[in-house]
Amino acid sequence: MREKTVLITGGAGFIGSHLCDLFLEKGCKVICMDNLITGKIENIAHNLKNKNFEFLEHNVTKYIDIKCGLDYILHFASPASPADYLKYPIQTLKVGSLGTHNALGLAMKKKATFLLASTSEVYGDPLVNPQPESYWGNVNPIGPRGVYDEAKRFAEAMTMAYHRYHKVDTRIVRIFNTYGPRMREHDGRAIPNFISQALKNRPITVYGTGRQTRSFCYISDMVDGIYKLINSGITEPVNIGNPHEMTLLGLARTVIRISGSKSKVIFKELPVDDPKVRCPDISMAKKALKWAPKVALESGLNRTIAYFRSAVR
């Protein structure tokens, strides 16, 4: 295969940086773009001397100027943790709207295949469980999470419009909860919070009753699914996530057990509009991409705990 060039926006973030590694392994040239508001240079430090890797510090809500040809654009730039998008509400709206518009315009100019990182948040607080791609969702547009949910819904609409009107070759991946090494200790999401609390034997903060559910996908499964999607011809949105649904209280207890922690669970207020259930229906990914997650929760948690032990102090 001819050497391909890939632009990954948000490439210094958690999922973005793992995608940089994967595309380098596949022999591609990778241009990683990030403004580092939630991404970290440490996530890509090991690639900075690789001649096939280039880092550009840039905010994608501003015009993107790339001189070379591009085969793929993977648009991953966005705050993605509820804590982050509450802290950066306007930036979150802008990167999902203006940033997606710029990235799509660039894809059209370069005749590149464009992949949008969308999210299970497009389903909001779902009234259907598990969620198939055909479900339109139950989103509060004006709630605090609306900045992320609506930005991503707009981004999907914009992607489909560029596909239909400008004939850009597009993909949309709806990413469900994902975890693994390179999540930030203070990212605010359940798994990094629980692991860092457990490793310090501090109370594990479960929000609400802990009966709300999520389904957690290990990072290597996630990037494998994304890679298969970009190489498919599927222009409709595809869910990628792990369908093993569990309660947050169950997750907290699992983290305590496998990390050997002395932490106790404490209960804190449930954030506004926190979805009560979330689980992907992955029938489409299984059938069309021949993809299914392989890493079981305990195995993925062990690898993530090892990362937090070594990288987080």
Ligand code: UDP
């Ligand atoms: N959560 C929790 N304790 C924490 C952080 C999160 O109980 O310290 C809960 C949160 O209320 C939600 C679930 O864990 O029900 C997953 O939250 P996360 O922020 O990881 O992502 P979300 O799925 O809400 O986007």
